[in-house]
Amino acid sequence: MANLPAGSVLVIGIGNAYRSDDAVGLVVVRRLKEQTQGSVQILEHGGEGADLMESWRDARAVILVDAAHSGARPGTIHRIDCRHQPLPHSMFGDSTHAFGVAEAVELSRVLGRLPPRLVMFGIEGESYKLGTELSPAVRLAMSQVVDTVLEEINK
Amino acid sequence: MKAKSIKVDYLARVEGEGGLYVKVKGRQVVDVKLKIFEPPRFFEAFLRGRSFREAPDITARICGICPIAYQMSAAHAMENAFGVKVEGPLRALRRLIYCGEWIESHALHVYMLHAPDFLGYEDAIQMAKDHGDVVQQGLSLKKTGNELVTLVGGREIHPINVRVGGFYKVPSKGDLAPIAEKLKRARDAALETVRWTSKLPFPEFERDYMFVALRHPDEYPFNEGRIVSNKGLDIAIQDYERHFAEEHVQYSHALHSIVRGEGPYFVGPMARYSLNFDRLSPLAQEAAREAGLGPVCRNPFQSIVVRSVETLYACDEALRIIEEYAMPEAPAVEVQPRAGNGFGCTEAPRGALYHRYRLDDHGIILDAKIVPPTSQNQKTIEQDLWEFVPKHFDLPSDKLRWQCEQAIRNYDPCISCSTHFLKLKIERE
Numbered sequence: 359m360a361n362l363p364a365g366s367v368l369v370i371g372i373g374n375a376y377r378s379d380d381a382v383g384l385v386v387v388r389r390l391k392e393q394t395q396g397s398v399q400i401l402e403h404g405g406e407g408a409d410l411m412e413s414w415r416d417a418r419a420v421i422l423v424d425a426a427h428s429g430a431r432p433g434t435i436h437r438i439d440c441r442h443q444p445l446p447h448s449m450f451g452d453s454t455h456a457f458g459v460a461e462a463v464e465l466s467r468v469l470g471r472l473p474p475r476l477v478m479f480g481i482e483g484e485s486y487k488l489g490t491e492l493s494p495a496v497r498l499a500m501s502q503v504v505d506t507v508l509e510e511i512n513k
Numbered sequence: 514m515k516a517k518s519i520k521v522d523y524l525a526r527v528e529g530e531g532g533l534y535v536k537v538k539g540r541q542v543v544d545v546k547l548k549i550f551e552p553p554r555f556f557e558a559f560l561r562g563r564s565f566r567e568a569p570d571i572t573a574r575i576c577g578i579c580p581i582a583y584q585m586s587a588a589h590a591m592e593n594a595f596g597v598k599v600e601g602p603l604r605a606l607r608r609l610i611y612c613g614e615w616i617e618s619h620a621l622h623v624y625m626l627h628a629p630d631f632l633g634y635e636d637a638i639q640m641a642k643d644h645g646d647v648v649q650q651g652l653s654l655k656k657t658g659n660e661l662v663t664l665v666g667g668r669e670i671h672p673i674n675v676r677v678g679g680f681y682k683v684p685s686k687g688d689l690a691p692i693a694e695k696l697k698r699a700r701d702a703a704l705e706t707v708r709w710t711s712k713l714p715f716p717e718f719e720r721d722y723m724f725v726a727l728r729h730p731d732e733y734p735f736n737e738g739r740i741v742s743n744k745g746l747d748i749a750i751q752d753y754e755r756h757f758a759e760e761h762v763q764y765s766h767a768l769h770s771i772v773r774g775e776g777p778y779f780v781g782p783m784a785r786y787s788l789n790f791d792r793l794s795p796l797a798q799e800a801a802r803e804a805g806l807g808p809v810c811r812n813p814f815q816s817i818v819v820r821s822v823e824t825l826y827a828c829d830e831a832l833r834i835i836e837e838y839a840m841p842e843a844p845a846v847e848v849q850p851r852a853g854n855g856f857g858c859t860e861a862p863r864g865a866l867y868h869r870y871r872l873d874d875h876g877i878i879l880d881a882k883i884v885p886p887t888s889q890n891q892k893t894i895e896q897d898l899w900e901f902v903p904k905h906f907d908l909p910s911d912k913l914r915w916q917c918e919q920a921i922r923n924y925d926p927c928i929s930c931s932t933h934f935l936k937l938k939i940e941r942e
Contacts, residue, residue: 375574376556376559376571376574406578407625408656408659409659412656457626461636464638465638465641465648468638468641469648469649488556
């Protein structure tokens with residue numbers, strides 16, 4: 359995102375609004391947008407990797423929120439500090455993109471283009487079938503997810 | 514007889530995910546099954562009962578990989594149903610935004626998804642460790658395509674400015690000036706890309722495909738034309754379903770497309786190129802010849818060169834459109850719904866994308882049919898593997914598996930509109 363005010367945090371919600379729990383990243387950042395009232399940069403994104411790299415190009419601090427698929431209980435919140443550990447494709451490979459968020463983070467690392475601070479919150483999803491509703495377990499976890507991301511923003 | 518099996522659980526670098534199963538007995542291929550789990554009929558049902566106005570956006574959002582193609586096929590189908598024709602600068606803007614989508618989609622596939630196969634890297638990330646400049650070039654070319662789409666199409670998550678009848682807002686000539694400078698640089702980069710890809714090592718493999726693509730009297734096809742083949746087919750878009758059929762196959766929920774009475778066919782860059790070489794710009798034709806491509810290309814591994822030539826053409830064509838552009842008075846043509854059927858077929862980056870809608874007199878969708886390019890290519894991909902595997906029996910299993918994956922990636926298969934999970938399994942008995 360160009361022209362970011364110095365020190366501000368960019369929060370990117372990643373997902374597909376028509377793929378059930380894949381939409382969780384989008385739903386979270388919409389809630390955050392209401393609660394932060396312009397103090398934080400919010401971006402909704404479809405998850406295409408090359409474009410993601412472009413969107414955080416000039417950002418100092420970036421928080422990603424996406425659906426995750428690791429076998430954990432639906433609604434589980436995974437926090438990954440991307441500066442210090444790789445983002446596994448197996449966990450975030452449920453995107454419809456062959457070059458998705460995990461590839462964007464790892465390619466940025468190789469090219470020396472990782473933002474100074476980059477944290478991923480993965481929300482364990484249950485269903486990725488065609489549909490516009492979150493599954494109950496993910497919906498239940500929503501408030502906690504929003505609070506957790508808010509804490510991260512204020513760190 | 515000793516049986517041999519190769520199993521791949523995940524087919525990487527394919528947009529979306531799906532599955533492939535190959536079974537080999539001795540020195541014979543006995544089974545090839547390409548499996549795609551969710552056919553588009555799920556989102557066809559999703560469209561039922563909605564307004565014609567929603568179709569371009571909904572189909573674009575569900576797919577997500579090539580939103581412009583979905584918007585264009587949907588918009589053309591609706592306009593066809595209502596007897597509306599979009600012409601002049603609005604028509605030119607549609608070609609322009611399509612140029613942007615081809616540039617971004619082709620650049621991604623050529624550099625990030627396909628090139629690692631030829632250079633022996635597991636993926637673009639590994640490739641970037643040794644060829645950072647190549648990857649940067651691909652990213653920057655793709656970025657120009659994205660910017661063009663955003664400029665004409667607007668963008669939240671997906672372009673939101675396209676509508677039935679035209680656009681919500683149109684750019685002025687001045688708005689397009691900055692992107693023209695970037696497109697000139699992209700055109701140079703695309704020319705380099707053609708040269709670079711032409712030197713990659715290509716397996717010797719050619720088949721006498723039935724190529725199917727749009728053909729227009731004086732343009733390389735994006736939005737309009739007749740559906741033609743190199744085997745004598747030449748039909749109007751509304752006759753598509755009379756000549757093409759979708760067959761259910763037991764092992765896959767997906768439908769396999771065939772030309773009725775003929776069999777499998779091939780859509781996408783190589784088909785478009787081979788049926789429309791004479792419609793490419795002089796620059797693109799010259800670059801193709803210089804790269805060693807004839808006016809027809811039958812080696813699917815060389816599709817990476819063809820995609821590069823189309824990227825070059827898209828940059829060239831976008832610059833021509835911008836130069837001749839004059840801002841239209843209205844951003845869209847008035848559309849009055851009426852009951853009937855509408856047909857649309859446009860050239861998505863991956864090939865012909867067919868939409869058909871049945872509408873009531875308020876423009877409510879009663880019925881929808883969408884045939885994406887990947888589902889049309891499925892049977893041809895399987896046939897490639899039937900022929901490719903026996904020629905490479907002597908390769909170690911992991912190498913053979915890799916080359917099978919590469920043979921699938923030749924088609925840049927996009928399964929995202931149909932599924933989320935792709936598994937690849939090759940079994941040698």
